[in-house]
Amino acid sequence: MQPNNASGSGYKQAGKPTVGINAHLLAGEAGYRRAGIHQYIAQVLRHLPREEDEPAYTVYTKYESDFLQQPGITAVSTRVPTESRLFRIVWEQLIWPWQNWRNQIDLLHSMAFVLPLMATKPAIVTIYDLSFLHFPDNFPAAQRFYLTSQTRRSAKKAKRIITISQSAKQDVHQFFNIPLHKIDVVYPGVDSMYCCLPEDEVAAFKEKRGINGRFILHLGTLQPRKNIPLLLEAFAQLADPTLKLILVGGKGWMFDAIFERVRSLDLVDRVIFTGYAPDDDLPLWYNAADLFVLPSQYEGFGMPIVDAMACGTPVIAANNSSLPEAIGQAGMLFAPNSVADLAERMANVLYNAEISDKMRQLGMEHARTFSWEQAGRETAVIYQKVLQGNK
Template identity: 30%
Template sequence: MKLNHNEKLVIDSRMINVSGIGRYINSLIPAFVEFFGEKNLILLGRKDDISKCKWYKESLRVINVGASIYSLKEQLEIPFKMPYCDIFISPHYNFPVLSFRQKKNVVFFPDVNHLAMNQSLSFSKRLYARIMFNLASLRAHSVITISEFSKREIVKYLRIQPKEILIAKCGVDRLIVHSSIKIQLDSPYFLFVGNIKPHKNLYNALLAFELVLNKIDNIKFCIVGKREGFLTGDSSISQLLKDKKKLYENVIFTGYINDKELALFYKEAKALFFPSLYEGFGLPPLEAMSLGCPVLCSNSSSIPEICGEAAIYCDPNSVTDMSQKLIEILSNSEMRERLIMKGYEKVDEYSWDDFNEKVLKHIKSILD
């Protein structure tokens, strides 16, 4: 199916390198090219970033937009540079509210974390999120989200009817372990994949690991990311590691790693520890499962919906419960094997092709 010659799609592509959101942008763009034709697709973003993507072609039209995401400048630059089009697709709530060159708007709300978990945000950031979510909701002809949980949260916090929300669950990137790549860790380890945002619950996770260290020797806590980013981004984590010598000695930061290296860290870990307080979907548990890594995750938000019986769960607000579950998954080999097998089955339920098809059919229905 191709669009008519005068029908155009414009996609804000500036977040292609952002974790989570970048995954579904990178999945959708080549699918849009194949489905609608590259002449009908226009990308907004930095060409230097876009040209590095595997799907990039010189024939794709890219309009350079240098404004930072969630900034006042983007609200001025995008409307000025936006070409006339039939559909504008915004991958998050930072919709260009002053733009009226598009006939219809499709907006992605993967979650409403900025509304539901805003205690750590400044007043100005809370106000910005509230205003932008509501304005995007008013301007959107359709909202797309990625889980049943997020749909319920959107209905709860915003004036959107359930029938106006499409659920398209994300796929899983099948990371490949390359035999040429090695990691220099002599001890078994739990793996943490996330960022320094408070809802990722790293502080409590470290306290739980400290309790594990009181009972089990020769175990590490491996955090994917640069040490400086985690310590300077959250002063409480920096202070915790300064105050707790034993914790300090057994927490490892990987520094920047690519997907090939990440695959091996998943493969070799005793378990992925994913204690997040709030997730619209949560890709790391599924990535871990695809590589035979058992998963311990929190029992909150969308996580049980996504992981089902392929993970064991803990109370993310209870340091004691988290530590007990960490010890259990480490010491119970039968449980580990069961989780590994269930994990392989679970990841088969999630496909980027299915995600793309659902979104594409929805866009087509809006155009018809």
């Protein structure tokens, strides 16, 4: 399936304003790029309302999907290899402004941090988190410099900013001195595939993967911000030698310390690295797990929390950044960077059926409060707000 108008020229629907959306961070191939930001972009685009009074959407992406073939959306591809960060920067700074002019775009929306310097139309930017400012040493120098300088510039240039949590909204306000009234929060939703699956289907999945017995699950890219070494240390304090820790996610950057910690804690036989998992396998991983743990130092939201809850899995997360927003009253929070506190809470959930059963029920109820349909509608309201204010 090829995106509509793959040659690079869009079209202007008579009588309708057009929103030009940079979605080049959508990833078609397996890998760590098909993680949280990819899912957020894809789901918001999929659920943008298409009523007659809504604008037309021109989506710039090399990604191929059925939702990009729907009425009201024109997908515009490029020959530029935007899978590469450097080429993606070239595209967004040099080619995108020209395409916006050619396609008569009325409003720009960059769905990942940066707007073009030469943008001449009103613009919106989505900023997921400011981890590169909270933990600068966790990022390569060139990437950190680009994100810091260009996200700040884009935030100041944008008519409105979208964040995915109240925590991220406060970060943008504090770091970039952006008035709070210019920042909108559009929470992620939960896809319908995240649900409680039949026991026989889950058992077959575990057998296929060679998993026997109980396990704790972590899902996320292997990178410093995920704080996986702390999880490993807490796991090492649990006395049950049959209990496993399964880390699902592709390699990001600066991940060698994780493998070294597994060896130094003598956990080689108890910790399993699966690498990147296809989207369709994620509900099975959540359903199969006895506990999901997200010990991140910082998150823009923490989408795996609500995905795991929707599958009926108890959740423990670090008490920092946006994670309390994601977990609500349905899971457990542990003191950030406290190995002992995390180990104690994991033991409480794993070995107390009353606690884990209550968390399962509360988690499923909490997950139902997050909706991609609502995220799509709220994004469209922001488009209308900017378009009407600039007629």
